[in-house]
Amino acid sequence: MTRSAHQESFWRRRGAAILVSVVVTTMLGILGLAVQSSVLLGQMTADLAVAQPRATGLSNTQRECLRLLQALTDLGDGTTSTAVAVQRGLLGRQINISIPTFPAGSAEATELIGIQTSLAGFPWDRLDQPTALTEVTRRGGMELVKQTERRVKALYDKQEKFYYAATVHSIEAKHRSETALVVLVVLALTLGGTWVVMLQHRTRNDVARAYEALVEEVKERQSLQDVLAHQAAHDPLTELANRTSLLELLSAALHRGQRAESLVGVLFIDLDHFKAVNDTLGHRAGDDVLRVAAARMRDLVRAGDTVGRLGGDEFVIVVEPLNNPGDLVELAARVIAILSEPMPIGDRTVVIGASVGIAVNPDGATDANQLLHHADVAAYRAKAAGRGRAEVFDEALRRELDGRADLEAAIVTGLAGGEFLLHYQPVVELSSGAVSGYEALIRWQRPGHGLVAPDTFIPTAEQSNLICEIDRWVLAEALHQLARWMRVDPKITMAVNISGRHLASVSIVADVARALRRADVSAAHLILEITETVLVNEPASTARLRALRELGVGISIDDFGTGYTSIGQLQHLHADILKIDRSFIGSPTPGAHALVELMINAAHSFGLRVVAEGVERADQLTPLIEMTCDSAQGYYLARPQPAAAFSPAASTLSASLSDLQR
């Protein structure tokens, strides 16, 4: 019911209640008044019906007394004794009439009978004959009649008084009942008012309760919907996402991956020996195994990844975003390991395993079913290959993954086998044209591959601690070379690239110190080059940098301009040199020139020296000199070459460089 409908009904009910109360009270009042009047009327009519004949009788009797008295007075003087007798008879008649108007035995009736008797007892017949006693009799008779009259009058007055009192009593009773009626009416109104108010409350409460009920209903429905939605999307046994939900999630992830150009990985996990558990221990035990497996896998994954159950003993993990396909392999291994651990089921211990299929979405692909299918195929292959292992679906991926492992192995072998070597690129001081130092660049003489450039193996090495090994080797080798060169030119510096991983590791400071000691070179001649992005992304590294600077080592920010460092942050970076990335040096856009100038000025203002990388043409050099860039490095000045190319003497080196300059 809508609010307005409830309010309407509320007003209707209240209006009805008020109306009913008023009507009832009015009717009650009218009825009460009518009843009172009729009662009084009835009372007074009854009183009168009784009183009137009495009063009339007594009054007539009184009159006849007076007439008799008159007759007696006039006796012998115009009035005969017969007339007196007649009058006596008439008086007697009236008394006879009066007696029955009073209740038999009442005081009045008794009095009247007494009067009658006393009159009857008088010797009236003596008046018939004129004798000596006639006069006496006459006077006696008159006296008797007077007395009778007084008695009758007394009765009459008493009767009147009584009647009056009765009437007054009736009227007073009516007044009392009128008061009672007023009280009753007020009571009725109060009750009616109370009823209306209660009704109001009740109705208001009804409205409130109806609302609460509605809200409750909506909440229930909402939570029910939530529950249903949850149930629709989740497997009831394990509380993992169900097949439908998984496909939706995977599809959404793939679309996101397409937009963001990131990878999505899928692990297809098929439990090993699950059927055996079901068969030997029963379905209840099987359900418990599934639940434990689900919980373990759920705890294993990252927050953003999804674990789902496809059905039976098949599970899926969606990894998104996937930074590195190798992570999937690692994850798969962890999954297999955790699922292979014994599970307590009831009072037994159950051991199962898992076969895992790995699939990664090819570039821009958004077909979830296909990806799942790939992973499924891979899992099948894993099972066929002996269970308890992971297999990757994609051939190229597999090759790459296989290749990576091979490469890592080759690097290790190469390091041990001395297949690595360093080339050096001179850094030229622009003001003087002299070589201020060299940058060490690693090369690999790999059997069967020839001379391999660092960008083919350094990225792989950076995936693991292998890079630290490489860095250490480079440090050692470069510093040894520096020591040899310093015998010729003691002012020479050596710049060595340090990877972010190595910088972040705890051993960096010790490694550098050790290398310096072994080579017997003072720290001031060593420059560590660290890319801007590494410096920015690894705030923990600042502590290491400080420590390294305290050693006396110089810090150079490599590839500056490619990270997100603001110019202002330069003052906080514990660096000595700024190396402007080659992209700015070689860029034809007019803004690049201004940017380079800006970077040089900023660096200088913070006390940093500037080295321009990738100088390949003369016309790139000139503006740099104009912008008071300190040093430069590039193919135009000198290509990286093995150490042997720069001996025997530095002066020769500087001479050749000067030639080049001109």
Added chain:
Amino acid sequence: MRFPHRPAGTGHRRTPPRMVVVAVAIAMLAACSGGQAARPGLAATPASVPAFESVAISPAVLTAGDPVPLPASTVLTVRGLISVTNDGDSLQLGTDTLDQLGVLGVGMYEPWVKKHMSFQGVWLADLLRIAGVEESATHVRLVALDDYEVDLSLADVQVGGIFLATKTESGAPLPIEEGGPTRIVFMDHVKAGENAGQWIWSLKELELS
């Protein structure tokens, strides 16, 4: 000395003034409440003369047309539009002559003493026939010893049930105390006798007009 003239029909009683006021007030109240019980409808009296119970005591000696002898002492005088007279233009009746009309015994409820009483006497209609009431007469006026008057229409008299009582139940002369020497009584349920004021007693005179 006679009391001031009272208007006819007020009965042998004078209604006290206070009573008049109260009666008027009650009448008004009754009118307001609107609940005055309707008087019993003028019940259609049967066209035929109802038979009234009477006991024959002595047979009639005089019949209509017979002259009526003058009584020793007059008890009742009849005058007016009559044909039978015995004293000038009036008819004097005594206890004997009344007896000669035939004596019947009747009983009814007497409203003044409020009890059933029996009387002996003659139907008023019979008396008037003997008196030779003329065709043109319509009313009879009855006057009592205390000058109380009652009018009866001859039509009502013809309907019957109006009795002239002359003796007590036992045949003794009716004392004045009991309404004698003669009095008019009405049989039960006779319309003319509904008003107790019509029950005139101690008659002295009848006048036909």
